[in-house]
Amino acid sequence: MQLPQPHANLFRYIEDYQATYSNCPSIDEMMAAMGKSRSSIQNSRKYLEQHGYIETIPGRKRNIRVLKPSRKGIPVWGEIAAGYLSQPCTTPEEYLPLEAPGLNSSDFFALRVAGDSMIGDKIFNGAFVILRRVPDGYRPANGEVVAAFVEGHGTTLKRFYQDGSIVILQPSNPEYDPIPLDLREQMLQVQGVFEATWYSERKPKQ
Structure with a gap:
């Protein structure tokens, strides 16, 4: 399945951020990087989670876990x-x-x-x-x-x-x-x- 472009852009950003900082970005960081509103980021996160690309980890401030890495290794x-x-x-x-x-x-x-x-x-x-x-x-x-x-x-x-x-x-x-x-x-x-x-x-x- 190919991700729609806005969701794919956010997913790549989350992957790159995690690879660089060993952590996931905050909502504010995603908004700033993507130039999108909070509701737009939340909609993309919901889409990615519903389609099995990420999951939300309860009890964490930075709470995204990537489930389907686009890069191998x-x-x-x-x-x-x-x-x-x-x-x-x-x-x-x-x-x-x-x-x-x-x-x-x-x-x-x-x-x-x-x-x-x-x-x-x-x-x-x-x-x-x-x-x-x-x-x-x-x-x-x-x-x-x-x-x-x-x-x-x-x-x-x-x-x-x-x-x-x-x-x-x-x-x-x-x-x-x-x-x-x-x-x-x-x-x-x-x-x-x-x-x-x-x-x-x-x-x-x-």
């Missing part, structure tokens, strides 16, 4: 530091050809590993990490490997540990020091939770 955002903090990439570079029954690629994204701070978890420089998208404000369990964005510094791949307002981003390579953060003074956003490692035909550097 998992989007690669760019690189993530498995070492020191680096500035994040906000434009998908490519799509990994990963498909499986029941796998909704819109629930995941990928990053190319730069650095060797996570080699103890067999996450090597040059590999791709597959991460599960998480909602705003998500706090992982202690010990989970996450992509963490620290305001003013950048993004890194580390194990997450929290005790009250203190968070430790822990590498698995003893040559690197843990990164301590005080949430009363610094903003931290968990952008994704590690699910798997994927290697291209070229062997990653170890």
